[in-house]
Amino acid sequence: MVIRALFFALLLSFLPQSFPGETADLKASENILSIEDLPPFGWETDANISPGNKDVEFDPYRAGFTLNYRDKALPYELFSVFVLPGDHLEFTLGEGEPDEILLASRDVAYRMQNGKSWVLYAPAETGIYNVDFIRVRNNDRIRVQLFVMVPHDEIRNGYLNGYRIGSYPTTPLNENPNYLPPRGFIEVTPENRHRRVSPHFTLGQFLCKQEGGFPKYVVLQERLLLQLEHILEEANNLGYNASTFHVMSGYRTPWYNQRIGNGRYSRHIYGDAADIFIDTGNGMMDDLNGDGVVDRKDAKILFDLVDQIQREADESYRQGGLGLYGPRPWRGPFIHVDGRGHYARWSLD
Numbered sequence: 258m259v260i261r262a263l264f265f266a267l268l269l270s271f272l273p274q275s276f277p278g279e280t281a282d283l284k285a286s287e288n289i290l291s292i293e294d295l296p297p298f299g300w301e302t303d304a305n306i307s308p309g310n311k312d313v314e315f316d317p318y319r320a321g322f323t324l325n326y327r328d329k330a331l332p333y334e335l336f337s338v339f340v341l342p343g344d345h346l347e348f349t350l351g352e353g354e355p356d357e358i359l360l361a362s363r364d365v366a367y368r369m370q371n372g373k374s375w376v377l378y379a380p381a382e383t384g385i386y387n388v389d390f391i392r393v394r395n396n397d398r399i400r401v402q403l404f405v406m407v408p409h410d411e412i413r414n415g416y417l418n419g420y421r422i423g424s425y426p427t428t429p430l431n432e433n434p435n436y437l438p439p440r441g442f443i444e445v446t447p448e449n450r451h452r453r454v455s456p457h458f459t460l461g462q463f464l465c466k467q468e469g470g471f472p473k474y475v476v477l478q479e480r481l482l483l484q485l486e487h488i489l490e491e492a493n494n495l496g497y498n499a500s501t502f503h504v505m506s507g508y509r510t511p512w513y514n515q516r517i518g519n520g521r522y523s524r525h526i527y528g529d530a531a532d533i534f535i536d537t538g539n540g541m542m543d544d545l546n547g548d549g550v551v552d553r554k555d556a557k558i559l560f561d562l563v564d565q566i567q568r569e570a571d572e573s574y575r576q577g578g579l580g581l582y583g584p585r586p587w588r589g590p591f592i593h594v595d596g597r598g599h600y601a602r603w604s605l606d
């Protein structure tokens with residue numbers, strides 16, 4: 258109780274600074290709540306997520322309100338956006354959402370447009386920056402992590418700071434803008450590789466399997482994380498308990514993708530594809546249907562679930578490719594899911 262009172266006292270003492278309105282003064286240190294003054298959020302630690310734990314009840318970590326960012330709705334307490342230095346990012350409260358939301362950040366300058374909309378200015382330096390949207394009344398929060406990426410044009414002869422990328426097709430497939438080369442690359446270090454990018458996934462889960470030291474680089478799209486979180490929540494609702502998915506393959510550099518003989522326009526090079534299965538123990542798909550064997554029927558359960566989720570979605574960013582893969586001697590069954598923006602379905606026995 259004392260802590261709560263203290264929290265509101267602190268918050269109130271910062272209120273004049275936290276509503277700069279249309280002021281042109283964008284110095285982060287002057288206008289924005291200090292994160293150190295807020296109670297801990299629970300996302301501060303960069304813990305590695307265990308592959309699964311049947312004993313812990315699943316929490317989807319949905320926030321009490323929704324933020325709109327570009328064409329997407331962000332409903333989770335923790336989320337990430339992937340931006341370039343100096344990008345202007347507009348966040349808007351969802352329709353009918355309460356407007357007593359405060360913004361708190363140590364490093365990110367912003368401008369409040371009205372009670373329901375903010376423009377954030379991405380810092381110039383590559384790195385990860387937290388912005389908390391807080392509903393004062395009950396401390397509901399959405400933490401948005403800005404991952405400021407290294408621009409694509411810093412690739413030299415197929416390498417980015419010593420990490421092999423290869424080259425992207427310069428013309429998009431069927432003129433679909435989702436097949437344009439990525440604008441930038443997230444820098445992955447030993448320190449940030451276990452950072453959560455959404456409530457149930459870490460940056461390191463999406464790293465390309467190619468050899469090479471740090472820094473490594475990854476492309477990751479918000480629409481993939483939104484799909485994976487949604488699928489994971491629905492899988493748990495159906496009783497398939499898992500605290501994350503095993504991501505067999507997430508991002509692939511064009512160089513690596515070509516080396517393993519994959520198609521030139523694979524969604525994996527664009528950072529919105531993942532080959533996944535549910536694994537709560539042995540590094541292989543679980544026996545989801547409980548028939549004593551692990552085979553494509555178990556992957557079919559996940560396939561049907563994603564098919565239904567994508568077909569029920571109105572927004573194109575929730576729609577994409579879906580592939581079913583039966584087991585091989587060296588691996589178990591899995592599904593491929595991606596966010597290409599339209600339906601594609603395939604199946605391999």
Ligand SMILES: [Ca+2]
Pocket residue numbers: 543544545546547548549550551552554555
């Ligand atoms: Ca089975």
